[in-house]
Amino acid sequence: MARYGRAELVVATVGLLSLAVALVVSVPWMAILPLAALAFFFYFFRDPERRVPEAPGLVVAPADGVITDVSACEGGPFVGSRALRIGIFLSVFDVHVNRSPVSGRVAYLDYRKGRFHNAMRFDACSRENECSCVGLQTEALPGGRVLIRQIAGALAQRIVTACRLGDSLARGERFGMIKFGSRTELLISEPDWLEVRVKVGDHVKGGETVLASVREAPCAAPSGPVA
DSSP: OOGGGHHHHHHHHHHHHHHHHHHHHHOGGGGHHHHHHHHHHHHHTOOOOOOOOOSTTEEEOSSSEEEEEEEEEEEETTTEEEEEEEEEEEOTTSOOEEEOSSOEEEEEEEEEOOBOOOTTSHHHHHHHBOEEEEEEEOSSSSSOEEEEEEEEOSSOOOEEEOOOTTOEEOTTOEEEEEOSSEEEEEEEEOGGGEEEOOOTTOEEOTTTSEEEEEOSSOOOOOSSBOO
């Protein structure tokens, strides 16, 4: 079980088991409903081990989910003027633990209050929703900087970012969680040096699926979305 969800699991277990016991006495057949809800809570907060690839120059997925967009974009305050952006939508059935896409040092943290658009509306969600940003300084990539954005969705209104400035994270290491449906974005500096290894619609596993790798020589990154 994910350590970031222990409080919710304790509350859910006590509350739903109490309700199930009360229903057994009064309406026995309805006791299955709180038990099913409790089973879903344990399923949601699962945290399976992952086989993290060891080859150099790889960027792995920071979250489980479906790739919604792959494009070159303006990088912003940490990653610089240009970046490769890869967006991942997490449904309530995906593992919601976030993992570091590369090995590096936490050099930037930022939190933004915002709205709670449906995470499937990725443009509005990216611009306006509550989010927490973790910037990594890394020697694994030519650009040296990677930004992970944990973005709340319509259901996910609690973001856990369990790292501090100066912390060192290994590739695939857990660093946080977004609770219930949500979105995770990855921005990587110097996109011309990267070869994208996924496409829109692919389902990825955090810490395991390779999203991009370093090219032997730079190549102009696409100016628009990648199919």
